[in-house]
Amino acid sequence: MESSNRKIVYSAAQPSGNLTIGNYAGAVGNWVRMQKEYDCFYAIADLHAITVRQEPSELRRRTLELAALYVACGIDPEHCALYVQSNVSAHAELAWVLNTLTYVGEMERMTQFKDKSQKHADNINMGLMDYPVLMAADILLYQADYVPVGVDQKQHVEITRDIANRFNNRYGETFRVPEPLILKSGAKIMSLQDPARKMSKSDENPNASVYLSDDRDTVIRKFKRAVTDSESCVRASADKPGITNLLTIYSVFKGCSVAEAEKEFSGVGYGDFKSAVGETVADALAPVQAEQKRLLADKGYLGGILSSGAERAFKAARKTLSKVYCKVGFYRGE
Numbered sequence: 357m358e359s360s361n362r363k364i365v366y367s368a369a370q371p372s373g374n375l376t377i378g379n380y381a382g383a384v385g386n387w388v389r390m391q392k393e394y395d396c397f398y399a400i401a402d403l404h405a406i407t408v409r410q411e412p413s414e415l416r417r418r419t420l421e422l423a424a425l426y427v428a429c430g431i432d433p434e435h436c437a438l439y440v441q442s443n444v445s446a447h448a449e450l451a452w453v454l455n456t457l458t459y460v461g462e463m464e465r466m467t468q469f470k471d472k473s474q475k476h477a478d479n480i481n482m483g484l485m486d487y488p489v490l491m492a493a494d495i496l497l498y499q500a501d502y503v504p505v506g507v508d509q510k511q512h513v514e515i516t517r518d519i520a521n522r523f524n525n526r527y528g529e530t531f532r533v534p535e536p537l538i539l540k541s542g543a544k545i546m547s548l549q550d551p552a553r554k555m556s557k558s559d560e561n562p563n564a565s566v567y568l569s570d571d572r573d574t575v576i577r578k579f580k581r582a583v584t585d586s587e588s589c590v591r592a593s594a595d596k597p598g599i600t601n602l603l604t605i606y607s608v609f610k611g612c613s614v615a616e617a618e619k620e621f622s623g624v625g626y627g628d629f630k631s632a633v634g635e636t637v638a639d640a641l642a643p644v645q646a647e648q649k650r651l652l653a654d655k656g657y658l659g660g661i662l663s664s665g666a667e668r669a670f671k672a673a674r675k676t677l678s679k680v681y682c683k684v685g686f687y688r689g690e
């Protein structure tokens with residue numbers, strides 16, 4: 357990753373919950389595609405993860421699993437900095453400064469804060485409320501041009517822009533004001549049990565989501581149980597959300613269009629169609645899972661990727677942080 361005139365991309369994902377095939381088709385795929393065109397920094401956001409209670413050993417395990425999964429999916433450590441957020445102390449340091457430019461009222465109004473406060477009513481901690489400020493610090497440290505995120509994170513990127521502008525106005529031009537890139541990815545993958553809802557990594561119904569970690573039999577079983585309709589004709593249409601979703605998934609994992617998939621399955625019964633989708637997904641996941649397993653067994657190699665990622669990230673972050681410390685008037689030695 358040479359410093360160049362290329363635009364800078366920053367994104368991060370929390371090591372909480374298991375990634376689904378929806379994440380694979382969306383976020384992960386986009387990260388992989390963007391690394392060729394941009395200078396990318398990708399973090400495993402463990403500082404964000406502890407805003408809800410985590411079992412320490414699980415958090416560590418998931419951090420490594422997620423890192424291994426990204427590499428297995430094609431994130432190339434030669435092309436981007438893949439690192440663990442807490443390994444670069446500048447994130448927490450900049451967040452502190454940005455806190456002083458952020459108002460309690462605007463944090464209380466954040467949609468995700470309100471949702472999570474309801475969900476974790478017994479643990480509405482300061483970190484949960486401060487979550488968007490830490491995210492702003494993540495992004496602004498790297499002078500990112502673009503921030504690829506799901507639509508649920510758009511509000512956080514908008515507040516990041518506000519905070520950046522506020523800092524720049526008060527202390528002089530310091531941060532690049534980033535733009536969100538809302539990932540549509542063409543394919544929106546829905547729950548297998550309720551195709552009106554997005555497939556989610558935190559769904560309570562275990563049959564609703566297919567996880568990247570599911571073994572072959574589990575994948576096939578979940579597709580067999582997918583909710584469909586009573587028409588018995590494999591075609592995509594608004595009044596057939598279950599079948600439409602299965603066709604979308606098939607097209608993503610087979611690398612064909614939905615129209616081609618419809619043609620392939622015309623006249624085929626739902627049972628056979630569901631099996632074919634399940635097998636296609638299981639076939640596509642197998643090499644990724646094998647590679648992830650291989651990486652997890654070679655902790656030295658994976659650790660090396662993460663430490664060189666953190667080093668590159670640190671170099672970029674340090675520049676911005678020194679500028680900030682200087683601008684706000686911190687004593688930096690004579």
Ligand code: TRP
Nearest residue numbers: 366367368369370401404491494
């Ligand atoms: N909050 C994001 C999520 O849960 C993860 C994240 C943390 C992030 N820091 C970020 C995303 C900075 C983009 C940029 O999805």
